[in-house]
Amino acid sequence: MAVYEESEDEQPDAADAHGEQRDLRLPDLQEGQTLEASSVVPQSHLTEPPARYTEASLIKFLDEKGIGRPSTYNTIITTIVSRNYVTRDGKSLVPTPLGEVTTQLMKKNFPDIVDYAFTAQMETELDEIEEGNAEMVAVLDKFWQGFSRELENAEVTIGAGDFRLPVEETDIICEKCGAKMVVKNGRYGKFAACPNYPTCKNTKPLEGERPTEAVAAEKIEKKAPVVADFKCELCGGDMVQRTGRFGSFFACVNYPTCTFTKQKNKELDVPCPKCGGKVLIKSGRNKTVFYSCERYPECDFSSWDMPTAESCPDCGKLLFRKKGKALLVCHDKACGYRREVEESAAAEKGE
Secondary structure (H helix, E strand, C coil): CCCCCCCCCCCCCCECCCCCECCCCCCCCCCCCCCCCCCCCCCCCCCCCCCCCEHHHHHHHHHHHCCCCHHHHHHHHHHHHHCCCEEEECCEEEECHHHHHHHHHHHHHCCCCCCHHHHHHHHHHHHHHHHCCCCHHHHHHHHHHHHHHHHHHHHHHHHHCCCCCCCCEEEEECCCCCCEEEEEEECCEEEEECCCCCCCCCEEECCCCCCHHHHHHHHHHHCCCCEEEEECCCCCCEEEEEEECCEEEEEECCCCCCCCEEECCEEEEEECCCCCCEEEEEECHHHCEEEEECCCCCCCCEECCEEEEEECCCCCCEEEECCCCCEEEECCCCCCCEEECCHHHHHHCCC
16 A cells, blocks of 8 residues: 555546446555455456367468468368367367367377477478478388387277277167167267177167168168179179279179179270270270270280271271370271361260
8 A cells, every 4th residue: 555556547436337426546544444344246267268279260270380281271170070079069169079089099199190390390391202302212211110119009008098988878778688878879870879788789779860770771772782794704603893992893792702803894885896896995004094805815906096986988997086186097007097086076976
């Protein structure tokens, strides 16, 4: 009080919330005087946590840390949402229990990988590789030396931790063992499962969720294999259509006992110029397209240029469309016929 001075902006007769005038100046007080409390108003002032990230604020944070780039921001957000690491609450991104547990596991077992500085440095090194200022193998080797050790250690210790997802109980009682069933996530969504698994393997669909069996049946029905009209050349079994990293192909139903496969080829509506058989559209290395006879190796016809249904006006043989060019040519060297074609007309014919 010895240093208290009333400034000019402290209005002595300011109005209170009810519009009544009140004196803000200190009253005349005496040393040792007892003051009575007119009222006690308890108030709690806690430090507010940081606001949840929104998509915009998360992108801004990543940009400040040098992580990612505009072309990858959308992929980052889509990935963490689709894998159920976060959920959207309005505009906010809220971490799920799965996301929190995954983050704890990564921090404990791969601290270098989830470090902001590592990710930013890796972005820089990738740019240097693109610009020719760094060798790809050297950069990957440097990364792998530390990561391989962490990976080996994680394979041993990751199951021994105390990280567990919280169990969500339901009101459904397992009719087999009497336990309260819990919510589980499967390939086809959420379902109720007995907590005593594997002793009790009872499961039930949840209200509002489609039955797991029905969804599975639909997927199986949609993915029913297409049976080819030819048999396996090794064991005589049926050949069914499969899909691999390079597209569709036919494989023996007796896999893995029989590993015979055959490329699935489209047909070109043009007869083979040598034997009259069907011409197949095939893919070679680096997905380059070429054309060959279905009767290979009996018929050795093969061409990079596409056979057409048009005949050469000079010699009567088939004309070929030159690969990558709007040009029709005759493959008979003695003839040498050539004619340019319009791109639009070629496109209409599927060429």
